[in-house]
Every structure is written in structure tokens, then in C-alpha cells.
Amino acid sequence: MTLYNRHQPVLLQETLDLLACAPGQCVVDATVGYGGHGFEICKRLGEKGVFIGIDRDEEAVKCAWTVLHTFPCRVEILHGNFARMDELVWGLEIEQVDGILYDTGVSSAQLDQPERGFSFVDAPLDMRMSQSDSETAADLLAHISEEDLARVLREYADERRSRSIARAIVSRRLSHPIRTTGELRALVHRCYGGRSHLHGIDTATRTFLAVRIALNRELENLKVGLEKGWKLLRPGGKLVTISFHSGEHRIIKEFIRRRLGRCICPPGMPKCGCGARVEAELLIHGTVTPGPAEAAANPRSRSAQLRGIRRVEG
Template identity: 40%
Template sequence: MSGPGDINAVTGNSGPHIPVMLGEVLAALDPRPGETVVDGTFGAGGYTRAILGQGADVIAIDRDPTAIAGGAELVRAANGKLKLVEGRFSELDVHAAGEGAASVDGVVLDLGVSSMQLDQAERGFSFRFDGPLDMRMGRHGPTAADVVNTLPQKELTRVIGLLGEERRASAVSSAIAARRAERPFARTGELAQLVERVLGRSPKKAQIHPATRTFQALRIYVNGELEEVAEALGAAERALRPGGRLVVVTFHSLEDRIVKRFFADRCRTRAGGSRHMPEGEVPPATFEFAVKGAVESGEAEIAANPRARSAKLRAGRRLDAPAREIDFDALGVPRLGRMPGLGG
């Protein structure tokens, strides 16, 4: 059987993706020989490789067929300890059961878009490279071009404002509507240039492209990312055995708000009440906190990997109370109209 050294030799650690907060993730996840861990966001396999190196078996999931194809060599090197599944992490409990694991010992989720996807111009995720305005993680369903070319302007304003947290969303959507009336958008460069003309560049934020928030909003909307996150937390709750660990790494406030509220609700043992979680009878806690609050990246990691700057880790340990239904409103998932087939 290949050991950790063999697995690292096959895939290497010098690829395009650097696992964020790897040490902190392993500490919270605590994978051990004989255990089964679900890596719900396989990507380039950084977390999976490290978990295998600790002796645990891994069921890794990714909705991106490119990531699945790229993991074939790691599957071979793992000699049966890694099962790689193409699918959504919102259904991780179903995928785990399909691979023979009715319950698992750990779940790790690294949310958002991977650096692999951002670096591939043909995927259309980034304004840094001109490419087709696509942004689909799963390669099917409507594209970002379909959204900007056909979504009613009022709804486009809500998407950019809520999911991109863009304060001038109305100005951006108005400019998009005027331009698409002349000719539809097809390329990332077209959209990025338009947004830059509308918003201009701030001298105080010279390093941040004005289209950053608009591109974030479209990517989240196209892939139904916030709904997926909420459903994935529920799927992890169903899949984890008592004592199992759930570790989630987020990269922006919308994701982190959902994860924070999930753990606050599931770890709550007494009535407190808030406008999101009204005071009343408290159901049995399904998790206990594995770390206090959010863990953030250290200065050394941020210097080596700027992507880690916005990362936050939250973790919980599963208790034996039954899993509950997911409440999108309580978790702060924005309610937006959906185009048919969106979220592929």
C-alpha cells in the first residue's frame, strides 16, 4: 500500500492550488487511521492528500468534471483509500452512502471558487483573463452570459447588490441593460471593462478591480452557491456519526454568515432569542463547538498565500441528537428568483 510519502510524490505540493489553513484544518478535523472523511470540495486535492497522509480513508466530491479528471492519479496512488465522486456537496450524505459509508467521521468544506478555476481563462470566472463569460462549476445549465443578457434589470440589481455587496449595483445593472440592448455580452473582458467604466478606480483601492463584486455576484448566482452551502451543512449533519467533526473554511462574509448561524443554532443549548432565532423551546443541540469562534490565517501564511487573507475556519463536533431541517431564512440565504436550470 502507498504511504503518505507516495501520495505526495504522485501529486506534489507545488501545483496551482495551495490548501488554505491546512494545519488548522487538520487540527480541527483530526483524521485518524481507520476513519472515513468526506472532502466535499476536492478541487486540486490539497486537503484530501493531507487527510490520506494521516491514514484516514477519503470520499472526495467535486461538481467540476475537470477536478474529477485531475484527481485520477491520486486515486490510483491511494490504493483504494480514496473514492472520488462527481457531484454536489449539498448531497454529500447521499454520495457517502453510495460509497458504502452510511456515517462518516469527518467532513471538510473549502468554500468558494478554486484558484484552478480562476486561473483558467476558458472557464470565465475571472476578469484577469479574457474568456467566455461562463462561470459554471458543473459545466451545464445557464452561463453568466445568459444571466447578464436575459435577467430583468431589477433582478440583476438585486443579484449584484445582495450577492456582490456592491453599493452601486443599480448603476452597474443599468449600464449592463443599456449595452445588452445593442449587443449581448459574450466575454469576461467586455463585462469587466463596462463595470470599470461605470465605477471607475479608487486610488485607495488600486489593487482591487472595480468588477470584483459584480463577478463574485454572478458566480454565486450561476452556481447557487449559498443555497449549496446551507444544504451541505444539513447533509453533513445527517452524515456525521456522534463524535464526528465538521470543518468549514469560508472566504467571504456571505458564506461565513451562513456557517456561523448554523453552528450558533446547532450548538445552542438554551433559549436566547434573536430576530433570526426566536426565543422559545430549544431543540436538542446537534453539535458542540470544536473551536471557539472563527480561526483566521496567520501572518506567515497570508504573506505566502494572499488567498488566505479572508479565510475563516469554523468547526463543530457532532452530538447524538437527530439532524434537523435546514431553514434558509434563519441562515441568511438571500431569496432571489432563479432562472430555470441555474446552478449546474
């Protein structure tokens, strides 16, 4: 099985329905991954269209190029962080775009390569989305303070044993650096009194998720990346998101609320400071989630939420 067909695009038809790509349009796939959504988008853009795929992961970029470069539209595949989407797109001498898709998190191909360190298979504790970043998860765990680590575990993954896991990691690294996924997993299991599973879920799952999100600054990048994308979107253009984690859902909901002109300032503020202004309308009310057939065929899709807005003249 190739990397390309290891990843099944999530909510594919629903995403295409929201984006409603048409010939001649310019569409950014901010997380092109292995080109699953990109393939169907490119099909719809015709000869005069432009497809811009961005990914932080060098391997994904190579794979997306292989999968997409033969389409007749102009295909640009860029290695970079969508938090710099405006510079990346302007660098192609393109000012505005008709659609942007963010399909956040990691791909199945990343999760399924043990050497990337995202999974429980014993391997170096890497977890970098971009191989050109210098810090790995092992490096992060070697220097993060106990307090910050406990906060990361609690805030990013609702880990109820955040304090004891953070304490165990910090005390362990005094005598032995944590270098492998197996070491981290075993250490978390010990914090759960030797239990490897609770309610059918590995007790290290939340720790792995939180460390990955912190290392790759996933939530910070999403916040900035949505703003950068908005700057590029022409009136009538669509911004569509697929998110998997409660922290991502919250950031996207707040972004959408502000664009709909709904203030998100904390209650009691004398004056609105969040910049809410009517600049968008909803493409759908609420969210679309995978149906039972998709969830059964692709269990990783289960937490996905699809949202979309259209830019109006503001």
C-alpha cells in the same frame, strides 16, 4: 506548473488539527478540488480508512483522482454537488462518516484558467463551476431582471453602484449581448466613470464575485450541503469549514449556532422555529484565520475563516 500545484491548500495544518483524522476513519472532503487537503487526509487514514472526495468540477475530479488514487485507503472521488452529499455517500453503501471538510468557493486552478471565465483575462463569460451545467454567466446576464441583478450585486458583493451597473447591463444587452469577461469588465469600469481601479482594487471585482456566486447558487448549496453533511456525521464526528465570503461565513455561523442549541429566530417570535437543539460542541472558539506568513505567501487565503464542531449524542 500542473493544476495540482497551482492551488495551495489554505490553513492546511490548522484544518488537519481540527479534523484529527485517524487510521480506519471515513472522511468526506466535500470540495476535494485538486486534492491539496485530501492528500494530507489520505495519509492519515491508513489501509482501513475511507476517503470520499466530492467536487462539482469535472476537471478537479480527474485531477484529484490522479493525485489521490494510489493511497492505501479506499479512495472514492465523486463528481457531484455537496448539496446532494447524503445520496452520494449512501450510494457507496456508507451510512455514517467520521469527518467532513468544506473548503468553499473556487480554487486557484479554476481562477487561473482564463477559459473558465472567472478572471479578468478576456475570455468567454462562462464562470460555471460544473461544466455540465447548461447556463453560463453570459446566459444569466442575458435574462436576469434589472431588479434581481441589482439585488445580487448588493447582497452578494456589497456593490455600492448595484443599480447603475444593473441598469447598464440591461440596457447594453438590448443592442449587444455581453459575451466576454472583457465586455463585462469594461462596462463596469464605465459605471465608475472610466475608473478601472479604486483603492488598488479593480472596480469590476465585486460584480464578477456576485455574478459567480449567483450563477453557481453557492450560498443556497452551502445551506443545504451543511444539513446533508450533518445527517451523515456519526456522534463524535467532526464538521470543519473554511469559508471566504461574508455570505458563507454567516450561513456557517447560523448553522453552528443552531447545532449548539442557540436559537437564531428573529427577536419577538412567539415560539422557536429554527430547530435549535444541542447536538454539537465547538472544536475551537471563534475562527482561525491565516497568519501573516500564509497571507503573504498566498494572498487568496487572506479572507479565509476556519471553524469546526464535533457532533455529540443528541
